Amino acid sequence: MDREITEVYCGNGKGKTTLAIGQSLRSSVQGKSVIIIQFLKGRDRRELDFLGEIENLDIKIFRFEKMGVCYEELNEQEKAEEKRNILNGLNFARKVIVTAECDFLLLDEILGLLDCGIATEDMLADILKMKDESMHIVMTGRELPDGLRKYADSVTTLTTEILGEGAQE
Numbered sequence: 655m656d657r658e659i660t661e662v663y664c665g666n667g668k669g670k671t672t673l674a675i676g677q678s679l680r681s682s683v684q685g686k687s688v689i690i691i692q693f694l695k696g697r698d699r700r701e702l703d704f705l706g707e708i709e710n711l712d713i714k715i716f717r718f719e720k721m722g723v724c725y726e727e728l729n730e731q732e733k734a735e736e737k738r739n740i741l742n743g744l745n746f747a748r749k750v751i752v753t754a755e756c757d758f759l760l761l762d763e764i765l766g767l768l769d770c771g772i773a774t775e776d777m778l779a780d781i782l783k784m785k786d787e788s789m790h791i792v793m794t795g796r797e798l799p800d801g802l803r804k805y806a807d808s809v810t811t812l813t814t815e816i817l818g819e820g821a822q823e
Contacts, residue, residue: 657787658787658788658790658791659790659791659807659808659809659817660782660785660792660805660806660808661790661792661793661796661806661807661808661809662765662792662795662802662806662808662809663792663793663794663812664765664795664798664809664810664811664812665796665810665811665812666812666814667811667812667813667814668814670794670795670812671762671763673693673810674762674792675690677760677792678690678792679711679713679715679762681758682712683711685712686756686758686790687755687756687757687758688711688712688713688714688757688758688759688760689714689715689716689755689756689759689760690714690715690716690759691716691717691718691757691759691761691762692715692717692763693719693724693740693766694719694724694740694763694767695717695719695724695762695763697792701735714756716743716746718740718742718743718746719736719739719743720736720739721736725770726770737772740767740772741772741773744764746774747759747764748781749782751782751785751789751791752784754786754788756789757789757792758792759789759790759791760791760792761791761792761793763799764778764794764795765778765793765794765796765797765798766795766796767795768797769795769796769797770800775799775801778802779802779805782805783805785805793806
């Protein structure tokens, strides 16, 4: 069996989730089981639900947030409640890794939990330490802290460059 890796898609550019979803689809088409856990997307963000309905693909999508809007838009009381829900999602991710419940795990926007103060680097490191060589993990978010870099086999940084007037792409 090939050693599976941990990949990170980060940066201020668009397309991190799209790239990760493409990886998820490719893995599923290759006969691997896929679990996608989305963080900080809000309960109503359902644009990926169609993936679970495609025949012959083993893709399961999980969201633990209950509010209909993104975390940043909540008041303090709502944030406290939503934080508990999100931490349940983090615990679920830990269980998936420990039990090797899938071949490919996408932790979409997990790095954003650090930006929002919901999780710490140590919490994420503890989860990543549990990964064995049979599971491929992809994590997305804006910034990968230096303390988590040692758990990544591959880091892809997507950036957006604003071109000046008259500049050509």
